Amino acid sequence: MIVVFEHLFHYLIVLLAGLTATTAMADSGVETLAKDLEHPWGMAFLAEGEVLVTERPGRLLYLDLETGQRAQVSGVPAVDAQGQGGLLDIELHPDFSDNRQVYLTWAGACGDGNATHLGRGRLTDDNQLADFETLFVATPCVESTKHFGSRISFDGAGHVLFTTGDRGERDRAQDLEDHNGAVIRLHDDGSIPATNPFVGQANAEAAIYSYGHRNPQGAARHPETGALWIHEHGPRGGDEINLPAAGENFGWPETTYGREYWGPEIAPSEKPGTIQPIHVWTPSIAPSGMAFHNGDLYVGALAKVHLARLRLDGQEVVSEERLLEDRGWRIRAVESGPDGNLYLLTDQANGRLVRVNP
Template identity: 55%
Template sequence: MTRFITWRSLLALLLILPLGVACANPNLDTREHVVKVVPLTDGLENPWSLAFLPNGDMLITERPGRLRIFRDGQLLPDPVAGLPEIRAFRQGGLLDIALHPDFENNRLLYLSYAANHQGGITTRVARGRFENDTLHDVEVLFTAEPASDNGRHFGSRLLFDRAGYLYITVGDRGDMPRAQDLNDHAGSTIRLHDDGRIPEDNPFVGRSDARPEIYTYGNRNAQGMALHPDTGAVWQNEHGPRGGDELNLIRAGVNYGWPVITHGVEYSGATIGEGLTEKEGMEQPVHHWTPSIAPSGMAFYTGDVFPNWRGNVFVGALAHTHVTRLVMDGDRVVEEEPMFREMGQRIRDVRQGPDGYLYLLTDHTNGRLLRVEPAE
């Protein structure tokens, strides 16, 4: 019997074959653009994040604790030397990467990672000077306290805002009540100066019952963060439990409710917190996903390559293995389009490159760097 190969089958085949075998990229129809997804490299072990260097190189973090260089179309075999001591354990390891806003002049590179601390393991952020493919003069800027003995919910996205403040997400470490404790870094967004100093205008500075690094709290496990291209506001997505993933606009001192209120339930189906979706004094999400998509990397699109996507938010989905496109009207989501489900890939990070293309990282033991381009 004759069998017909669909474009979905061709794309799935493309993403499992070695790069040298793949010779065609079938076109994919989205609501606004016809695109193709081009594999650039494989051989990445659970990649987590990437950054674009001024010279055209890309730096890619691998969760087991390696920082890789993608140069001139090739993944260099040797990882970057000079990294801090990293604890690769369950969801932890080498996680996010961010360049200092003045990287071209100071060469400062920031890394978030899991590390041993006080008999447990925690989220830590360090910076170093990146020169000659090596990290020099590494210094630890932040250590989330107290540490925990489990391997869940490290959070760990990094972002600089337009004023040069550094934002760090810290997950609740799988211990829900910690997210409501202002004397605990877990379940929060941290805000620091670029050298680790605490800003005097952080919302809880001067309080004896709160850690002054905390900027927001009541966050479960935020793994996507991006700046709004027009307002400069910080936006964030976070994992819910079984349902209740959230997209939030981050504002100083706000309690985002976890685990007192949530749109999700326990994985067993049991009620969480007070069994409510809203409560006075706790912020509602701008958008939520129920059932959960397990959101991760996130980017606002501002390029010229896909003009009909300008201002849209792109979010990688780990559980539903797709990229979701959110159309915004001010601070509201007015349309959502799941894309690239045919690939069946866990999308860990989404970034807009300097060339205006979208770049994706797939979270697999043989992870890939993919580029979304216009179809020819």
């Protein structure tokens, strides 16, 4: 009997050690680098171990991930931090090492309401955004606290693109005299390119690149093709991944795979003259943030609290895996870092910056 108990005890020790090792391996690829971030929204790496992070209430933070140093960057524009609004995305100019230009989007007060703004400033050595200027305001201004977009991307040809939401008033996305519900394309100084699809067209805003978007909160450049991929929130179901193209209509609200929140159909899922998404989530995961990493596409989920890994064959999503579901994190931003790891921001009053090795 004693021998039996000895063998049983030895087996339990081995089993527990194995479980502990499994847990350690599961956690070894996930590391929280910073806490106490108030609803962080976007991030941009200055170098390996140095990152700028936006907080929706209106702060821009410099974080040194090696030393733990944290400093607030001054010179940030005033924001209208209501509902979904506030300080939103951040992106470095492609020639940042030479010009030190940092681009921001934010919800700012204007007229009788607010709008998605794009601006830039020069980052100084003492953590200031010097000479900050507003480059563009997505008009008309709307009295709303919803659907501002917005993610920023550079195309490598001197253009900056950023996304705007429909502001919770869906018909704006089909109105070419309205910047809301669109992808906006500008020169990096905020001027409008002569090659934009609606330049010179009556009853259309020349800054619009594509339209019919509901609320795009993810944007990433494909590492091989250079094509811009975005995703956008659907209503009840119908979150989409789209590839914006010049002058094209992506359908919202005349076509959608989602439904009204109270159940009825909004519109058919297809309509001639509109572009179909390359991927749809129903039910909604509430996507935010996206990044290409080691050949896969990673998307954060706010409602379904996970990190989605999408395996691709060209432009086709062939499989999808859900990571970090057990963490309960509303994932707001996803970036591929200069060290070869993924970085996430969690959308919480006590948000985190997390490093992930998938």
